[in-house]
Amino acid sequence: NACFDNIKYTQKIRGHPTAEFLSDGDITNYCENGTLNNHGSSHLNKRLIKFVESKRRNTSLALHIFDDNVIKSCEYTERGDGR
16 A cells, blocks of 8 residues: 555654554554545545534534535535635
8 A cells, every 4th residue: 555655664754754653553544534535535524524513512603514525516606706
């Protein structure tokens, strides 16, 4: 897996290889769920929904979540609105 190999063997933070402080499980989790592809985006959206739902009951604010796969087409905006 290119993502895993890149993080484990190539990336450094403050001169230290990431393999010194990230487990193989941490790296795998990031490569599968933390990247901005369809799978990772879906995983992150589920985490966001869970967080917003947990806060919705404790606030008077209106909280909304827009599916990023739908709004990228700009169908919710008007021409000339700065999109």
